[in-house]
Every structure is written in structure tokens, then in C-alpha cells.
Amino acid sequence: MTTLLLTHPACLAHDTGEHHPERPDRLRAVLAALEDDAFADLAWAEAPQATIEQLTRVHPAEIVEAILGVRPPPDELVMIDADTVMSAGSAEAALRAAGAAVAAVDAVCGGQVDTAFAAVRPPGHHAAPTVPGGFCLFNNVVIGARHAQATYGIGRLAIVDFDVHHGNGTQAVAEIDPSLFFGSSHQYPFYPGTGSPRERGIDGNVVNMPLAAGSGSAAFRTAWADRILPALDAFAPELIIVSAGFDGHRRDPLAQLRLETEDYAWVSRELLAVADRHTGGRLVSSLEGGYDLEALADAAAAHVRALMRT
Numbered sequence: 559m560t561t562l563l564l565t566h567p568a569c570l571a572h573d574t575g576e577h578h579p580e581r582p583d584r585l586r587a588v589l590a591a592l593e594d595d596a597f598a599d600l601a602w603a604e605a606p607q608a609t610i611e612q613l614t615r616v617h618p619a620e621i622v623e624a625i626l627g628v629r630p631p632p633d634e635l636v637m638i639d640a641d642t643v644m645s646a647g648s649a650e651a652a653l654r655a656a657g658a659a660v661a662a663v664d665a666v667c668g669g670q671v672d673t674a675f676a677a678v679r680p681p682g683h684h685a686a687p688t689v690p691g692g693f694c695l696f697n698n699v700v701i702g703a704r705h706a707q708a709t710y711g712i713g714r715l716a717i718v719d720f721d722v723h724h725g726n727g728t729q730a731v732a733e734i735d736p737s738l739f740f741g742s743s744h745q746y747p748f749y750p751g752t753g754s755p756r757e758r759g760i761d762g763n764v765v766n767m768p769l770a771a772g773s774g775s776a777a778f779r780t781a782w783a784d785r786i787l788p789a790l791d792a793f794a795p796e797l798i799i800v801s802a803g804f805d806g807h808r809r810d811p812l813a814q815l816r817l818e819t820e821d822y823a824w825v826s827r828e829l830l831a832v833a834d835r836h837t838g839g840r841l842v843s844s845l846e847g848g849y850d851l852e853a854l855a856d857a858a859a860a861h862v863r864a865l866m867r868t
């Protein structure tokens with residue numbers, strides 16, 4: 559079993575300004591954790607830039623052009639929405655973050671590796687086709703999903719999301735496309751306001767499991783074991799892509815879900831068990847949130863260890 563890590567230094571050059579939680583040190587913390595001897599078997603590769611063709615499978619050309627056209631001078635920042643910032647390095651970072659998901663799909667669907675993790679920023683799951691926001695510019699996992707469908711003939715593709723925030727951008731695509739499944743647990747009510755269990759897509763291809771603030775490990779595991787994983791199993795995906803956000807951790811300053819590092823290892827192993835039944839063990843994962851550096855590093859490392867089956 560082999561696992562590929564995709565990342566790129568350009569993702570560190572996406573400058574969000576002082577005091578912004580989605581900051582370059584997040585990625586540095588994840589990469590430092592994965593440089594440990596325990597990850598000696600992890601293969602590393604540089605993330606390519608996504609192409610315009612790959613981006614426009616998800617986002618209209620005018621949105622792609624508008625985002626890539628934001629190139630402020632060094633040390634100046636441009637606000638995309640109340641909490642989404644672009645700097646001189648952001649456009650390339652966004653291209654690398656989306657390109658990492660594409661390359662992860664290529665490596666997994668091409669048979670070079672079994673699993674792949676994209677350690678990138680900016681994150682993507684709040685980016686709807688026509689509306690960037692919530693720290694996200696392009697929807698990395700959906701761009702990876704559309705690449706898998708267009709290039710490898712994948713029919714049924716599942717995106718699952720354990721970030722503490724609801725992946726509203728991903729759901730906006732999945733809820734009108736029965737070839738996709740979207741399963742999410744998230745703190746609720748909470749940003750971005752979507753993710754009610756009444757949002758069920760087409761014939762239940764969207765499964766939302768809202769969790770109250772303070773829920774903790776047991777409620778999280780029950781939501782996945784009783785609802786999301788059985789629905790995912792029933793969907794019988796040909797590929798699973800994970801929006802891997804670690805901001806549900808009890809140390810996270812932005813949310814109050816109170817998960818433990820071991821919960822991320824558990825849900826990752828459970829997703830791999832579904833992958834073993836339906837996708838030949840193929841699974842792609844991309845970093846979303848996680849804002850306490852120590853918790854993020856620990857939980858991401860636990861997730862990647864699970865992908866490596868060690």
C-alpha cells in the first residue's frame with residue numbers, strides 16, 4: 559500500500575495578513591509532522607498548477623478569470639469577502655491547491671498509489687461554482703472529482719467532508735448531480751448556515767449530519783457509523799474524495815465540536831473500509847480547515863497514517 563503526499567511551496571505564499579486563522583503556519587505545521595521518521599514510506603510530489611480546462615469544469619470561465627486576475631502588489635491584500643483574502647501569491651497557491659487534487663486523482667486512478675493526500679491551502683469546500691468565500695477560492699475537491707469523471711470514466715463519485723464547517727460549495731454541485739454523493743458532519747447551527755438534514759439532494763445523494771456545539775467524540779462517531787457511512791456504502795462509489803478539515807478538534811479556536819485526534823484516525827479507517835468494498839481501496843484526500851497548529855498537525859498526521867494503513 560502506497561500513499562502520495564502532494565504539496566507546493568507556493569501554497570505558503572498565499573498571505574492572508576496578520577491575525578488571520580487560515581495562515582501559512584498551518585501548512586508548515588502539517589508538513590513538519592509528515593517529515594517525521596514515521597512517514598518514511600510516504601511519497602512526496604510537487605503539486606502542479608490546475609489548468610483552465612480543469613478549473614472550468616466546475617467554475618465558469620469568468621469566475622476563474624476574475625480570481626486569477628486578482629494580483630495585488632507585494633504586501634497589499636484584497637478582500638474577496640468578509641474573511642477571504644488574496645495577496646500577490648494567492649492566485650498561484652489556488653492553482654496549486656486545485657492542481658494537487660487533480661494530481662492526487664491521477665496518481666490514484668492511474669494506479670501509481672492507493673491513496674493520496676493534498677497538503678495545500680487555500681482550502682476549497684466553501685467555494686461554490688460562482689461564489690468564492692469562507693477562506694476558499696476554487697473548490698479543490700470538486701475540481702478533482704470532475705477530473706476523475708472526465709479522465710478516468712468514473713461514474714459514481716463520493717465526496718465526504720468531516721471539516722467542522724458545512725461544505726456548502728461542494729453541496730451546491732452535488733445536490734443537482736446524481737452521479738455525486740456528498741456526506742458531511744459539521745457543527746450546526748454554525749457558519750456557513752447550510753447543512754440541515756432536510757437538504758437531501760436528489761434521492762438522498764446528500765447526507766448532512768449536523769452536530770450541536772460541544773457534541774464530542776461519541777456523537778461524531780454515531781453520526782458517521784449510523785448515517786453517513788451506510789449511505790456512502792449504499793451509494794457504492796467508484797472513488798472517494800475526502801474534504802479533510804481538522805477544525806472539529808477540541809483545541810480548535812474557531813469551533814466547539816470537541817473531537818479528539820483519535821476520532822480523525824477512526825473516521826479515516828472507516829472511510830478506507832468503504833473504499834475497500836467499492837473502489838479497490840482508492841481514496842483521495844485534500845486539506846480543508848484546522849486552526850490550532852498542534853491539533854492540526856496531530857490530526858492530519860493521524861489521518862495520513864490511516865491512509866498509509868500503518
Ligand SMILES: [Zn+2]
Pocket residue numbers: 721722723803805846847848
Ligand atoms: Zn472548517
